[in-house]
């Protein structure tokens with residue numbers, strides 16, 4: 181075991197949090213129980229790069245119970261829970277390279293500490309590890325079987341790599357599972373992004389004009405939760421269909437130029453860059469709050485805000501207040517990094533239960549079918565989605581109807597009409 185973490189004495193606190201998460205992740209727990217005897221991942225190294233949270237800890241424990249050796253780094257400089265990292269090292273004896281507040285160079289050093297284990301499987305969130313792996317594939321790639329990718333932005337990056345024909349091993353796009361993006365991205369980020377904003381600022385959401393940039397899975401969840409808390413929500417979009425959906429879901433749709441004039445709180449969730457730039461900032465009201473829920477810190481141009489500011493200070497741990505040359509104040513949460521992980525605890529365990537069940541089963545599938553996959557991006561099998569949804573419903577004590585023979589026949593034939 182090797183590690184680089186902040187403080188091992190935080191392990192007891194982390195262990196309690198992991199136990200709390202585990203109690204709320206019944207699907208993953210059932211998979212752990214199913215595979216702990218047969219150990220299908222024995223002698224294999226799983227190299228992970230994914231937010232070190234209590235839910236991720238449950239995933240790493242499940243992989244380890246199935247026999248894997250774990251080497252893990254964080255996938256964002258500000259998202260590691262140091263107490264969780266400590267417990268994974270002290271209590272689970274896993275190799276973890278992560279701490280909150282790493283510099284860019286430390287961040288990449290941690291990724292390389294993982295790659296030095298010569299992974300058989302990679303699990304990534306945002307594709308930083310996978311891209312670095314590709315740069316050093318000759319050195320560390322000798323054992324690779326396949327990998328997975330957790331988030332929309334990572335899948336986009338890897339699909340771009342696939343297009344160049346340079347993808348060196350098969351990747352399962354876990355984000356594309358319905359039991360992932362329709363729940364994690366929507367309900368998980370929807371709730372936890374607001375949670376992060378409230379923990380960081382304690383502002384009243386009711387009565388605010390909240391601008392949500394992007395009405396995809398994440399934006400939809402955030403917009404709905406902000407409305408539920410009493411905000412008037414304005415959505416900005418670039419996709420005409422998603423813009424129409426937002427309008428017909430009852431939100432105002434506007435350009436960012438228009439929304440900049442009326443918003444009190446801005447939340448970006450596009451996966452794109454330069455969504456809020458200087459020309460928007462100069463139109464904004466005094467005292468606005470800016471937060472980002474997209475994967476990378478490129479949606480709000482902190483660089484341009486810095487260039488427009490005459491001073492800045494932290495008004496609390498996660499909020500930096502910039503005073504512009506015209507004396508207007510702009511408050512940025514968590515350096516424009518994903519607000520739900522920087523200022524709160526990330527997604528609730530119940531929703532990560534399904535995302536990480538998808539991760540775990542995708543790893544098992546890659547290992548069981550070693551050599552059969554091409555160097556492509558693969559979608560999750562429909563059967564896996566249905567299995568996870570079924571297990572989740574069962575754990576929630578919910579039964580659903582089954583098609584009768586007559587109904588089955590009716591739905592599979594064309595004869596019966598008016």
Ligand SMILES: NC(=O)c1ccc[n+]([C@@H]2O[C@H](COP(=O)([O-])OP(=O)(O)OC[C@H]3O[C@@H](n4cnc5c(N)ncnc54)[C@H](O)[C@@H]3O)[C@@H](O)[C@H]2O)c1
Nearest residue numbers: 331332333394395396397398417418419450451452474475
């Ligand atoms: N914070 C988290 O924990 C978390 C969780 C899941 C996903 N993510 C990240 O959130 C981002 C969005 O993910 P998603 O699943 O909602 O993606 P998505 O593709 O479903 O939605 C993105 C939406 O943004 C819109 N968009 C793109 N560029 C835009 C721009 N310049 N202005 C306005 N709208 C724009 C698109 O048209 C689309 O509707 C990604 O970066 C993803 O990786 C974060």
